[in-house]
Amino acid sequence: xxxxxxxxxxxxxxxxxxxxxxxxxxxxxxxxxxxxxxxxxxxxxxxxxxxxxxxxxxxxxxxxxxxxxxxxxxxxxxxxxxxxxxxxxxxxxxxxxxxxxxxxxxxxxxxxxxxxxxxxxxxxxxxxxxxxxxxxxxxxxxxxxxxxxxxxxxxxxxxxxxxxxxxxxxxxxxxxxxxxxxxxxxxxxxxxxxxxxxxxxxxxxxxxxxxxxxxxxxxxxxxxxxxxxxxxxxxxxxxxxxxxxxxxxxxxxxxxxxxxxxxxxxxxxxxxxxxxxxxxxxxxxxxxxxxxxxxxxxxxxxxxxxxxxxxxxxxxxxxxxxxxxxxxxxxxxxxxxxxxxxxxxxxxxxxxxxxxxxxxxxxxxxxxxxxxxxxxxxxxxxxxxxxxxxxxxxxxxxxxxxxxxxxxxxxxxxxxxxxxxxxxxxxxxxxxxxxxxxxxxxxxxxxxxxxxxxxxxxxxxxxxxxxxxxxxxxxxxxxxxxxxxxxxxxxxxxxxxxxxxxxxxxxxxxxxxxxxxxxxxxxxxxxxxxxxxxxxxxxxxxxxxxxxxxxxxxxxxxxxxxxxxxxxxxxxxxxxxxxxxxxxxxxxxxxxxxxxxxxxxxxxxxxxxxxxxxxxxxxxxxxxxxxxxxxxxxxxxxxxxxxxxxxxxxxxxxxxxxxxxxxxxxxxxxxxxxxxxxxxxxxxxxxxxxxxxxxx
Amino acid sequence: xxxxxxxxxxxxxxxxxxxxxxxxxxxxxxxxxxxxxxxxxxxxxxxxxxxxxxxxxxxxxxxxxxxxxxxxxxxxxxxxxxxxxxxxxxxxxxxxxxxxx
Amino acid sequence: xxxxxxxxxxxxxxxxxxxxxxxxxxxxxxxxxxxxxxxxxxxxxxxxxxxxxxxxxxxxxxxxxxxxxxxxxxxxxxxxxxxxxxxxxxxxxxxxxxxxxxxxxxxxxxxxxxxxxxxxxxxxxxxxxxxxxxxxxxxxxxxxxxxxxxxxxxxxxxxxxxxxxxxxxxxxxxx
Numbered sequence: 001x002x003x004x005x006x007x008x009x010x011x012x013x014x015x016x017x018x019x020x021x022x023x024x025x026x027x028x029x030x031x032x033x034x035x036x037x038x039x040x041x042x043x044x045x046x047x048x049x050x051x052x053x054x055x056x057x058x059x060x061x062x063x064x065x066x067x068x069x070x071x072x073x074x075x076x077x078x079x080x081x082x083x084x085x086x087x088x089x090x091x092x093x094x095x096x097x098x099x100x101x102x103x104x105x106x107x108x109x110x111x112x113x114x115x116x117x118x119x120x121x122x123x124x125x126x127x128x129x130x131x132x133x134x135x136x137x138x139x140x141x142x143x144x145x146x147x148x149x150x151x152x153x154x155x156x157x158x159x160x161x162x163x164x165x166x167x168x169x170x171x172x173x174x175x176x177x178x179x180x181x182x183x184x185x186x187x188x189x190x191x192x193x194x195x196x197x198x199x200x201x202x203x204x205x206x207x208x209x210x211x212x213x214x215x216x217x218x219x220x221x222x223x224x225x226x227x228x229x230x231x232x233x234x235x236x237x238x239x240x241x242x243x244x245x246x247x248x249x250x251x252x253x254x255x256x257x258x259x260x261x262x263x264x265x266x267x268x269x270x271x272x273x274x275x276x277x278x279x280x281x282x283x284x285x286x287x288x289x290x291x292x293x294x295x296x297x298x299x300x301x302x303x304x305x306x307x308x309x310x311x312x313x314x315x316x317x318x319x320x321x322x323x324x325x326x327x328x329x330x331x332x333x334x335x336x337x338x339x340x341x342x343x344x345x346x347x348x349x350x351x352x353x354x355x356x357x358x359x360x361x362x363x364x365x366x367x368x369x370x371x372x373x374x375x376x377x378x379x380x381x382x383x384x385x386x387x388x389x390x391x392x393x394x395x396x397x398x399x400x401x402x403x404x405x406x407x408x409x410x411x412x413x414x415x416x417x418x419x420x421x422x423x424x425x426x427x428x429x430x431x432x433x434x435x436x437x438x439x440x441x442x443x444x445x446x447x448x449x450x451x452x453x454x455x456x457x458x459x460x461x462x463x464x465x466x467x468x469x470x471x472x473x474x475x476x477x478x479x480x481x482x483x484x485x486x487x488x489x490x491x492x493x494x495x496x497x498x499x500x501x502x503x504x505x506x507x508x509x510x511x512x513x514x515x516x517x518x519x520x521x522x523x524x525x526x527x528x529x530x531x532x533x534x535x536x537x538x539x540x541x542x543x544x545x546x547x548x549x550x551x552x553x554x555x556x557x558x559x560x561x562x563x564x565x566x567x568x569x570x571x572x573x574x575x576x577x578x579x580x581x582x583x584x585x586x587x588x589x590x591x592x593x594x595x596x597x598x599x600x601x602x603x604x605x606x607x608x609x610x611x612x613x614x615x616x617x618x619x620x621x622x623x624x625x626x627x628x629x630x631x632x633x634x635x636x637x638x639x640x641x642x643x644x645x646x647x648x649x650x651x652x653x654x655x656x657x658x659x660x661x662x663x664x665x666x667x668x669x670x671x672x673x674x675x676x677x678x679x680x681x682x683x684x685x686x687x688x689x690x691x692x693x694x695x696x
Numbered sequence: 697x698x699x700x701x702x703x704x705x706x707x708x709x710x711x712x713x714x715x716x717x718x719x720x721x722x723x724x725x726x727x728x729x730x731x732x733x734x735x736x737x738x739x740x741x742x743x744x745x746x747x748x749x750x751x752x753x754x755x756x757x758x759x760x761x762x763x764x765x766x767x768x769x770x771x772x773x774x775x776x777x778x779x780x781x782x783x784x785x786x787x788x789x790x791x792x793x794x795x796x797x
Numbered sequence: 798x799x800x801x802x803x804x805x806x807x808x809x810x811x812x813x814x815x816x817x818x819x820x821x822x823x824x825x826x827x828x829x830x831x832x833x834x835x836x837x838x839x840x841x842x843x844x845x846x847x848x849x850x851x852x853x854x855x856x857x858x859x860x861x862x863x864x865x866x867x868x869x870x871x872x873x874x875x876x877x878x879x880x881x882x883x884x885x886x887x888x889x890x891x892x893x894x895x896x897x898x899x900x901x902x903x904x905x906x907x908x909x910x911x912x913x914x915x916x917x918x919x920x921x922x923x924x925x926x927x928x929x930x931x932x933x934x935x936x937x938x939x940x941x942x943x944x945x946x947x948x949x950x951x952x953x954x955x956x957x958x959x960x961x962x963x964x965x966x967x968x969x970x971x972x
Contacts, residue, residue, distance in 0.1 A: 672793030674727075675883075679719045679891065686894050689901035696908075698800055700911050703845075706808045708902040710834075712895050713815035719891050720883045723824050725869050729831045732862065733815060736838050747845045749912065756847050757928050763850075763857050764940050768947035770862045774869045775954035781873050782958060787824075 005081060005089060008045040009132060011038045012096075012124035019121060023114030029104055035117035036100035039124060043093035050090045053083065080134030080197065084331065087503055088131040088265060091335050094470070095257045095342050096124050098463035102346050103249040105459035106353060116156060120253070123149035127258050131265065135196040136185045136223075139266065143181075143230065146259045147174050153254060154246040166242035173239040177229015184222030187215065188273075197269060204273050220278035223270055224285075231263030231315045234289045238595055240312055244304040248349030251304060256311050256341035264318045264334050271327055283323025283407075283417055290316030291420045292592065294427040298434070299578075299588045302359050303348040306435050310385065311341055313424060317400055320421060326403025331503050333396035336474055340384040340393060343467035347378035350456040350464065351439060355449050361435065366444035370453040373461040375440045380468040382436045386429035387556045394552070395475035397425060401548035422551050429559025437567040474499060703744035710737035724777045724789045728770060735766040803844055810837035822882070828867050835859045849922045 015038040023031050100120065107116050126145035133139040147170075155167030189195050192203035204216070227233070232240040243255050254260070267274075267282065274282065290313045297309035314337050321330030352359055354371050368375045384393040401421060408418045444450035455461070565571045578585045590596070669680075714733030721727060739759040746755020784791050814834035818827045835858045842851035883891075929937050 670796060672796030673790050674792070675719050675722070675789065675887075678715070679887070679894065682715050682719065682898065683890075683894050686898040686901065689898060689905070693901055693904060698804055698844075701906060702804060702808070703841075704906045705903055706811070706841075708899060708906065709812055710815065711902070712899045713812070713819070715898070716891055716895050717815070717818055720819065720888065721827075722883065723827075725824055725866055725873070726818070726827055728866055728869075729818060729827055732831060732858070733834065736835065736858075740838060740841065743842060743845055743847050743850060747847070753924055753928050754932065756850055756925060757933050759847070759850055760853060760925070760929075761933070761936055761940060763853055764944065767857050767861055768944050770865055771951045772947050772954070774865060775951035777869065778872060778955045787873050 004045055004049050005086075005132070006079065008042040008049075008089070008093065009125065009128045011042045011045075012121045012128070014038065015121035016118055016125060019114055019118040023118050026114060028108070028110075028113040031114035031117050032100070032104035032107070035121050036097065036104060038121070039093065039100045040097040042124075042128075043090070043097040046086075046090045046093045050086050053086050077138050078134040078196065079132045081132065084268070084503060085131055087331075087335060087499065089128060091338050092124070092127050092131065092258050095338055095467070096120075096127075096253055098466050099249050099253045099257075099342060099346065102252075102349070102460050102463040103247075105457050106249055106349055107247065112156070116153075116247070119149055119152045119156070120249075123153070123254060123259075127262070130262055134198070136188060136200070136270075137195045139269075140178075140181065140185060143226065143262065143266075144178070146254075146262060147171060147178070147230070150174075150243070150254050150259055153250040154243045156246055156250065160245065162242075163245040166239070166245040170239040170243050173236050174229045177225050177227075177236050180222045181226025181229070184219050184224075184226070187219040187222065191215070191219070201272050216273065217275045217277045220270070220274040221281055224267060224274070224278065224282055227263030227267050227319070228285065229263070230266075231260045231319065232289075232312050233263075233285050233316060233319055234292060235594070237289060237293065237312050238598060241305055241308045241591070244302075244308050248304065248345060248352060251308070252342045252345035252349065255308065256345050257338035260311065260315055261334050261338060264315065264322065264330065267319065267322045268327060268331050271322065279323050279325065280414075281323075283320050283414075286316045286319030286321075286323055287417055287420045288316075289313070290320060290424045291427075294424040294431070296588050296591050297431045298427060299585060301362050303351060303361055303435065303439065304345070304359060306361075306431060307341070307344055307348060310344075310428070310432065311337075313428065314341070314385070317397070317421060317424075320417065321400040321403055324404050324407035324417065326400055326407075328503050329396065329399035329403045332475075332499065333400055335499060335503075336384070336392040336396040336471070339467055339474055340381045340471040343377060343464060343471055344381040344385070346460075346464055346467065347374050347381060350374040350460055351378075353456050353460070354453045356452060358446075358449055361438045363446040363449055364439045364444075365442050365446075366440070366450060367453055368440040370450070371440075371455045373455060373464065377461070377464040377468040378440065379436060380471055382432045384471040385432050386560060387425060387552055389553065390472075390475075392471050392473070392475035398545070398549050398552050401425075401552050402545045405548050405551075422555050425552055425555035426559040426562075429556045430563045433560055433563035434567055437563065442567060700744060700748045703740065703747075707737040707741040707744070710734075710740065722790050723787050724780065725787065727789065728773055728777070731773070732766065732770070735762055735769075738762060800844065804841070807837040807840040807844065810834070811841075824870050825867075828863065828870060831866070832859055832863050835863060849925050 012035075015035045019026070019031055019035065026034065100117070103116065103120070107113050110116065123146060126142045126149060130139055130142035130146060133142060151167045151171045154170055155164045158164045158167075185195070188200055192200050194200050194203055225236075229236045240255060240260070244251055246255075293309040293312035293316065297306050297313065300306045300309065314333070318330045318333050318337070321327075321333065350371065351364070351367065351374060354367070354374070355364060358364065380391075384391040387394045387397045401418070404418050404421060408415050566574055566577075587593070669676075710733055714730045714737060717730030717733060718727050721730065739762040742751075742755045742759045742762065744755075745751055746753065746759075780789075780792060781787065811834045814830040814837070817830045821827050821830070835854065839851045839854040839859075842848075842854055
């Protein structure tokens with residue numbers, strides 16, 4: 001049975017390979033049919049396997065094979081399948097299948113239609129591989145692959161400068177997170193000697209980090225930063241809004257449902273080795289993210305931008321949940337969010353398609369009659385994300401709030417961790433309903449667009465309908481399993497039902513307690529205590545659940561009523577409100593000026609470095625090269641002209657001239673006259689006489 | 697009785713005079729005259745030595761030979777000089793400087 | 798006493814003749830002074846008792862060589878007019894060299910110790926003849942050959958040739 005998963009995983013790969021080589025020849029629309037067909041087949045296979053899993057309760061599967069040998073380390077490449085894997089896998093394939101089908105309609109007419117499906121297939125393969133991987137390194141490989149596909153797809157319309165810039169921004173910001181992620185992996189590998197999750201867990205349990213509690217916290221935070229980058233948490237969230245430059249199906253699949261979820265999935269997987277300090281850090285990051293992006297989403301006017309910030313906010317919810325120990329809650333919200341966020345994005349894509357490329361909601365309005373299917377499905381998604389009871393979002397948000405409540409009850413100093421998500425729930429409801437009302441109801445603000453708006457073809461709204469159905473019912477029949485202690489620190493979970501139950505099966509059986517963190521090691525006694533301590537939020541008391549539900553519903557109602565009053569009834573004027581709260585409005589509109597801050601610091605710094613590099617190259621290196629060349633030339637000239645011409649030749653000529661002069665001088669003595677010769681002789685003779693006399 | 701020394705001194709003086717004549721005269725005949733001075737000085741020297749016991753009679757004989765040779769030499773020199781005069785119509789031996797340079 | 802005075806007389810004549818030749822510019826006068834010198838040397842020979850030699854001196858030197866020189870002067874009389882003098886530099890140099898040479902020679906003569914002379918009696922002609930054909934036979938025969946050769950040579954050298962061509966040469970001073 002698990003091998004069926006592997007087949008389902010490899011189908012998109014087959015699609016990618018085929019399209020890479022033959023895509024252009026296959027052309028539109030057959031390349032789309034191929035990719036979508038393969039994806040839907042994968043979805044079908046995974047659904048079948050999931051049902052069989054639920055029914056048959058087989059044990060989790062681990063299959064691995066050695067892949068890389070580094071020195072004495074053998075890095076294995078393997079596949080780990082437990083209930084969480086099955087849930088994630090099924091979610092990815094189903095949502096991807098819907099989006100692929102939708103894309104056939106949305107990308108109709110694009111000159112690079114086959115290439116789109118090539119990239120999407122590669123992405124699907126990578127995402128599934130990420131989910132299946134059993135080791136941090138394997139996960140990292142696919143992590144990078146999905147990042148690469150994201151880059152390709154964001155910059156799909158690379159003729160637009162804004163698109164290619166956004167792709168670069170996404171990749172680079174992700175890189176920052178990945179860098180720390182890699183440090184975390186290296187630390188883990190170094191301290192535990194293993195890269196597989198199972199291996200790491202057992203090593204840490206046996207005290208691999210003994211005496212290095214801080215190091216474990218540090219490693220955990222580093223690993224978390226990978227998630228910060230990939231899941232667009234503060235401070236690495238800046239790439240996601242810009243990533244809306246890509247086609248809407250890309251936004252739906254990658255930046256709503258799957259890739260950004262990979263970060264949350266990672267945190268869920270490494271949960272057992274995150275120390276309480278690390279988890280606290282995670283929780284606060286999540287909290288900051290969710291409130292900040294929710295506030296920004298209130299004032300934006302581009303459909304996709306609102307949805308992007310909404311995604312960031314919901315991801316913050318998931319991260320917060322994991323940080324306070326609500327493991328099941330966070331991951332349950334991940335699945336639910338995937339469904340309705342994909343739905344919302346595809347719906348917005350449908351709107352954009354119908355309005356012939358317009359994305360500004362200020363130019364829309366009254367589209368309800370013109371695009372009924374889109375409108376209704378969009379409403380379903382809005383209600384789901386707001387947390388209207390009985391829809392999936394209600395259950396997941398409720399579970400998160402319950403976990404947070406349990407945590408803050410035990411640690412009242414972190415009360416803010418409960419206040420913020422409650423506030424954000426109200427904001428979420430508000431801005432999502434605002435989006436819906438401004439787009440589909442109120443007044444048509446642009447006559448021209450309203451004139452030509454039309455509903456999308458069936459190939460586009462059928463997937464919307466499918467996702468809407470999922471958004472409604474995915475939370476039903478869910479119940480957390482009961483925990484039975486089997487003594488000696490072992491536990492058994494029983495009675496879980498539905499999706500929640502499925503997820504809960506895979507939750508970690510142990511975690512790092514405060515004592516463990518300080519000591520950096522564990523004993524079985526500590527483990528018992530630890531799992532009690534960290535899991536208490538997961539199994540929130542009944543009282544917590546009720547309180548959480550009331551709070552969540554109240555927040556939702558506040559938000560909904562406020563939005564209805566403002567936009568539908570018109571009691572509160574948004575323009576007046578913006579005037580009154582002008583500074584706040586400006587701050588939110590400029591996204592808290594974070595992009596500007598980054599540009600002033602990091603970007604400016606890098607540009608300065610580049611400028612310095614250019615200066616260094618131009619002045620110093622070129623100067624050196626040119627200078628040495630000039631010096632050589634000058635030396636050659638000197639050697640040639642001065643040394644050779646004047647020096648050497650002068651010397652040679654000089655010798656000759658000396659000889660000549662000497663000869664000329666001596667020549668004067670050759671007068672040819674006998675008398676002179678005789679005089680000379682006589683002089684010599686006189687000289688000789690003198691010498692002789694001297695000697696004597 | 698006269699000693700040897702005055703004769704020797706006289707012959708030295710005559711020798712130097714002869715050399716001076718050769719060097720300072722540009723007329724070819726004058727050079728021949730100078731040569732005669734030198735030869736005579738030599739012969740005088742020889743005879744003086746012979747007279748005062750050194751070499752006995754051979755000094756005089758030698759002086760005889762000097763005279764003979766001087767005669768022969770004068771003849772030949774004159775012949776050469778006449779040749780010279782016929783080629784270059786002047787007695788100035790300074791004009792015979794074709795070996796100059 | 799008498800001998801010394803006669804010696805001085807003859808010596809003075811010879812030296813004065815030489816000086817006169819040096820100072821003269823007329824070739825004929827020079828020839829005359831040569832004759833004076835030759836005669837005085839002959840006189841010295843007589844004084845030293847070499848009678849035969851003195852006679853030969855007069856016969857051959859004066860009667861032969863001097864006459865020959867005068868003949869030479871006569872044959873080249875066309876160019877007698879220009880007075881040919883040496884340059885002043887030459888004269889100075891000559892004087893220096895001559896002085897040095899003379900001083901050297903005289904000093905060497907004076908500083909040498911000659912053996913005390915045993916005055917040899919006047920020699921007769923027969924003695925000279927005997928030595929000629931005895932000890933000096935070789936040189937004697939060679940001398941005669943030499944004379945012959947000189948004769949022939951001179952005759953050949955002085956034979957008449959193509960007419961005299963005047964070669965114009967610049968008048969130069971000495972060194």
